[in-house]
Every structure is written in C-alpha cells, then in structure tokens.
Amino acid sequence: MGWATALKKTARAGLTVERARLEPLLALRGACGVAVVIGLLLALATPSLAVSSAFGAFASGIVTFQRSWRPRPLLALGVAAGLGVSTFIGYLAAAHHALFVVLLAAWTLLSGFAWALGPVSGFVATQTIAVMLVTVTLPSSVAGAAEHAALIVFGGVVQAALILLFPIRPWGRQRDVLADALAAEADYARRLRHDPVAPFDPQPLMEAREAAALTPRQARTRPRQLGGPRGVAERIRPVLASLADPVLGAPAEGPERDQVRDLLAAAATVLDAVARAIRWGKPVRLPPEAVATLQEAESGSRLTGPARRSALRLAALLGDAVEASDEPVRATGPVPEAERRHLLRPTGAGLLPVAWRALRREARWSSPVGRHAVRVAVVSCAAYALGSALPLGHGYWAPMTSVMVMRPDFAQTFQRGVARFAGTLVGVWAGAGLMALFHPGPWVSAGLAVSTVALQYLLMRTGYIVVSTCVGAYIVFLLGIAGEGWSQTLQDRLALTLLGGVLAMVGYALWPTWETPRLRDRLADWLANNGQYALAVLDAYARPADRAARRVREVLLDARAARREWEDAAARAQQEPVRHRGISRKAEREAEAALTTMGRVTMLMEAHLPDRDAEPSPGAGRFAAALREALSPAEAAVRERRALDWSGPHAALAEWRVREGDEGVPVRASELLVEALQELAQALAPGGRGRKRSPRRP
Numbered sequence: 001m002g003w004a005t006a007l008k009k010t011a012r013a014g015l016t017v018e019r020a021r022l023e024p025l026l027a028l029r030g031a032c033g034v035a036v037v038i039g040l041l042l043a044l045a046t047p048s049l050a051v052s053s054a055f056g057a058f059a060s061g062i063v064t065f066q067r068s069w070r071p072r073p074l075l076a077l078g079v080a081a082g083l084g085v086s087t088f089i090g091y092l093a094a095a096h097h098a099l100f101v102v103l104l105a106a107w108t109l110l111s112g113f114a115w116a117l118g119p120v121s122g123f124v125a126t127q128t129i130a131v132m133l134v135t136v137t138l139p140s141s142v143a144g145a146a147e148h149a150a151l152i153v154f155g156g157v158v159q160a161a162l163i164l165l166f167p168i169r170p171w172g173r174q175r176d177v178l179a180d181a182l183a184a185e186a187d188y189a190r191r192l193r194h195d196p197v198a199p200f201d202p203q204p205l206m207e208a209r210e211a212a213a214l215t216p217r218q219a220r221t222r223p224r225q226l227g228g229p230r231g232v233a234e235r236i237r238p239v240l241a242s243l244a245d246p247v248l249g250a251p252a253e254g255p256e257r258d259q260v261r262d263l264l265a266a267a268a269t270v271l272d273a274v275a276r277a278i279r280w281g282k283p284v285r286l287p288p289e290a291v292a293t294l295q296e297a298e299s300g301s302r303l304t305g306p307a308r309r310s311a312l313r314l315a316a317l318l319g320d321a322v323e324a325s326d327e328p329v330r331a332t333g334p335v336p337e338a339e340r341r342h343l344l345r346p347t348g349a350g351l352l353p354v355a356w357r358a359l360r361r362e363a364r365w366s367s368p369v370g371r372h373a374v375r376v377a378v379v380s381c382a383a384y385a386l387g388s389a390l391p392l393g394h395g396y397w398a399p400m401t402s403v404m405v406m407r408p409d410f411a412q413t414f415q416r417g418v419a420r421f422a423g424t425l426v427g428v429w430a431g432a433g434l435m436a437l438f439h440p441g442p443w444v445s446a447g448l449a450v451s452t453v454a455l456q457y458l459l460m461r462t463g464y465i466v467v468s469t470c471v472g473a474y475i476v477f478l479l480g481i482a483g484e485g486w487s488q489t490l491q492d493r494l495a496l497t498l499l500g501g502v503l504a505m506v507g508y509a510l511w512p513t514w515e516t517p518r519l520r521d522r523l524a525d526w527l528a529n530n531g532q533y534a535l536a537v538l539d540a541y542a543r544p545a546d547r548a549a550r551r552v553r554e555v556l557l558d559a560r561a562a563r564r565e566w567e568d569a570a571a572r573a574q575q576e577p578v579r580h581r582g583i584s585r586k587a588e589r590e591a592e593a594a595l596t597t598m599g600r601v602t603m604l605m606e607a608h609l610p611d612r613d614a615e616p617s618p619g620a621g622r623f624a625a626a627l628r629e630a631l632s633p634a635e636a637a638v639r640e641r642r643a644l645d646w647s648g649p650h651a652a653l654a655e656w657r658v659r660e661g662d663e664g665v666p667v668r669a670s671e672l673l674v675e676a677l678q679e680l681a682q683a684l685a686p687g688g689r690g691r692k693r694s695p696r697r698p
Helices: 003-014 024-044 047-063 072-094 097-117 119-135 142-165 172-194 203-212 216-221 229-244 255-280 288-299 305-325 351-362 368-389 397-405 410-438 442-458 464-481 486-510 516-542 549-573 585-607 618-640 647-660 665-683
Strands: none
Touching: 003 410, 024 047, 024 142, 024 442, 047 072, 047 119, 047 142, 047 442, 047 464, 072 097, 072 119, 072 142, 097 119, 097 351, 097 368, 097 397, 119 142, 119 397, 172 203, 172 229, 172 255, 203 229, 203 549, 229 255, 229 305, 229 585, 255 288, 255 305, 288 305, 351 368, 368 397, 368 486, 397 410, 397 486, 410 442, 410 464, 410 486, 442 464, 464 486, 516 549, 516 585, 516 618, 516 665, 549 585, 585 665, 618 647, 618 665, 647 665
C-alpha cells in the first residue's frame, strides 16, 4: 500500500462516526460531577480555581469510561492524583522555558512507556501531560499552584464519590462481557448446524476472563452469578466442536447428524437463556423444547462412539451453566477455589513490580512502546518550542495536540491526527461563535461547559472526531469562565492544533514503527504456542495418570493470546504504507487458516481427554516426541524464511496408525493436525506462492 492510499484510508477512518450503545445515566452522572465542582468553586472561590478543578473532574470522568476492570472510583482518584502532581511540578518549572522543556521531555517519555502497562494506563498518562500544559498557565504563585493542584484532585474525589453514592448497574460491564461470551457460543452452536467446521473467535472468552480477574476486595462483593458460568463456557466450546465435527463426531449425513443439529439448536437456546439471565440479573428461563431435546440425548440417543460421549458431556455442562447462573443475584461470596489461583488481580501496591518489569522489557530500541516514548517526547518538545516561538499565544495547544494524537502504531496516530484537527475546527468554531454572539458571563459559560461535557460523555464511543469536537468547545467555554476572549481562542488554537497534529504525523513518518516486517515473528510465536498446546494434550493421552488439567489450560490461554497478537498485528499491518517483506497477503491468509485449523484440531482432542485410569497410548507419546523435536526448528524456519520440515511427525503418525490402527480420536485428530502443519509449510514455502493446499479428509 502506498502512502497516498494509506493516508486516504486513515483519514476516512478518522472522520467516521460510529454507531454505539449510549449510556445516558453514566453520562449524566459524570456531567453532574463536573457541574458540582464548577458550581462550588464559582460560588466560593475564583473563576480560575473553578477552571482548574473542572479539568480534574473532566479528566477523572473520562477515564471512568475507559475499558478497564478496575473499580471506577479508583480510576477517578488515580487520574486526579496524577493530574495534581503533574500540574504542581509543571508550574514550578514553567517560569524557565529550558527547565520546562526538560520536564516535558521526561514526563512525556514516562507517559509513552506507560503504554507498556496497557491502553488505559497509556491514556491516563497522556491525560496528565495534556492537562498540565493547560493548567500551568493559570496559577500565579507556588502557593497558587499547590491550591490549583489540590482542587484538581478534589475534582477526582467528587467523581469518585458520585460513583459510590449513585451506582448505576453495579458489575454491569462484567455482566455484559460474560453474557457476550455465552451469546457468542450460542451463535457458534447455530453456525455449526450448517457448517460443522465453522470458525470461532475466542475474543469474547478472552475478554470474559479478563473481566473475571478481581482484586481481593472485589472478590468479596462480586455476585455469585458471575462466578461460575465463565468456566463452564470455556469447557462447552470444545464439546460443541467435537459433537459437530464430521471426522471425530457424527457422520456428515443421516439420522445421527439430524440429532446433532437438534442438540446444537437446543444448546444455543440454553446458552442464550443463560446469557440473558446474567446480563439482567434474573433467573434462567428455559424453553421446554430445548430441555426435552437435551433429556432425549441422555436417555434415548441415536448417537454412538465419540459423538455420544460429546452429547452426554454437552448436556451435563449446560446443566452446570444453568445451575451456576441461577444462584441468587444478591448473594455474595469469595471467588471459587478453582479460580482463586489464576484470577486474582494484583492490588495497587502489587502492580509496582509488574509495572517495573514491563518498563524494563520495553526499554529497547526495537520495542514499539520504547520507540513511541522517545518519539512522543521529541515531538512534544518540538511542538512546545515552536508554539512558544510563534506570535500566536496559547502555545500549549500545539504540544497538547501532539501528545493526544500520537499512539504507538501508524493507523491510530494518523486517524487521530485528522480527527483531532477536524473536530477541533468544528468545536472551536461552534464554541467561539456562541461566545461572540451572546457574550455569556461566568455562570452561563459554566452551564455551556457542563452541557458539552455531558454530550461528550454520552457520545464517547462514537468516534474520536466527536470527542475532539466536544473537547474543543469545552475548553473554549471553560476558559471563557476565566475571561479569555473568543477571538484569541479561534485563530490561535486552530493554527496550533494544525501544527501539533502535523508534527505528530511527520514525527511518525520520519521514525516509524512498522508492524509489517514483524509479521513472521508473530506467526512463529503463534506456531510455538499452538505447538505447546498440542503437546500438552498429546501428553495427556500418552500418560493419563500424570495428566495436568492446569497445564493444558495454561498453554491454551497462551495460544489464544498469541493468536490475538497475530490478528492485531495483521490488522495494523494492512493499514501501513509499507511493502510486504517476507510474507505476502496470500501466504499470510493461508498460514493463518492453517494455524487456526491446528488449534481447532487440538481443541477437538482436548474434548475427549481420557480419564486418569485409562490405558496409556504409546503412539501418542511417540508422536508428541516427534512433534516436540520438529517444533523448535520450524519456529526458527518461519522467522528466517526457510522451508518447514514436518517429516518427523509424518513418520511417527504412520507408525502410530500401523501399530494401533486408524480408529480412535487421538489418531484421527493427529492426522488432521499433520495436514494443518503441511498446509502451513506450503503457505510459507520459499518462492512466495507455495503449492496447492491439500484437501481435508472427509
């Protein structure tokens, strides 16, 4: 993709307004927090203090809308504390331009590294820089700076207090995510009725797991309805796939296939009912037809062999899901023992060593986060110097725009740059126009600012251009409280916004962090994690007595994480103006399909894991040893653009078939696994195009 095409696509994406579910009560509560702070300070103090406190309440309200599973009051207090510290330190250095540039560089460097901790941490750190650049212009003494910083923290305290006093649908986000995961499995079951090898996106299950990670305090107050269904949902997915699969489940046609379709439809109905109950905190209501279908599978089923075992397992798991979600909604209790070891989220103090390790890991030139941190520090300092040198006033708008626009990847940076300027243009024009026509006083300006905040909170998820429009108007109205003229606001801020956005995009273009050259590394990581998942499952067949369910679970999660990293990287690479180096689009799609099949086949084997007292399978052990020996060289071959060699697993599989026959779930699934590995080798064969993919066995 050339630069012209990439810029056109990113500009179009940045100007897109998306449809999103609105949350008016949450928006109203956040706007009330800003209104309370501005009203109190206007009535009891000065307009400039009201402006400072309003910035704190505004930023604290914004962060509570971010996708984080931390308690919202803690997020509001955390961002307010960061804003207060940055404002006070910034004011101490603001009188000396050279010292302030050094402080700005250090602070933006740290905020750039904060992206290593996650997008919410990166966003909060960015907010501290943006607000600091505005609020350091308001105080006139050190004592005044301390007062302004304290009032910014006060704004966050007000937002946190409102969240505690007026809870709106407590645990609502966790309920929605868990219900979405169950609804995704219901949709998967329906698609399996018509396509026995339909793909499944594990993203809803991954988000449900992230939402289930709790602090010890949260674990004591979580509704029991959120404690059990997620684990059951994780176990239902492989059973659905194994029941529908024509190789390891029922035949592709005939009476057994008809019953499988009925079972899948009943499973989808039950999962939807459980999802509705969890989403709205109500008892589960099951249609009698679905219950009758599941009871028939347990008593008079026409299914045989692995398909019958899958049907019985599915009925039992669906019963567990209904029972787990039918607990009294108001009952609370600790996290179940099965989840305690894995799903406890560290407290604030416990995050410090995690944050330190993340920062050390990203402190290298090859790291996208490290390059972003250096890039944003250099660009923000350049924007501040140019903004201060130009005879426009309000020079802080240029570095503020650069900091708010820049992200670790190309697409987001350029999309936000276009959206920021377009949104600011509209917002500042609208705000300045109202100020020019009506010349409102401080109280009317405060009312306009609160109305703009409410609109922004309401439309937060519709697109960055909408957010930028509201922010532009909000700052105009807010500074109008302190008596700034609208005519200064209009031309100066538009010019400096354009300058800051252009510098951000030029900075990324001059020193980019492209995802395209790293696609092979992401693919190799996915192969390695998929291989470890397959080895853990095969080892369970080879040595049932030593089976470790926790080990299988851990490597499955690693494989899912590697798949998500690959998909995110591939999506970013598609928007970059970079020629592909090492892997074509066609090879990328075929390799992705092969690794997806590899993970799916392993999941089918996992659905039929033997009991601990079952007979060991020597063939599974030999096949696992051959796969383990071939996996590491194959991973290196993917990275180094060499041919993959799967002759060892091929030979071990042939010996397994000769010694133990062609029947049984592990043998037949391993054949599909080897076919997937061969398709991967063909997709990545040197020369670019590879050979024609081998058809799947019927």
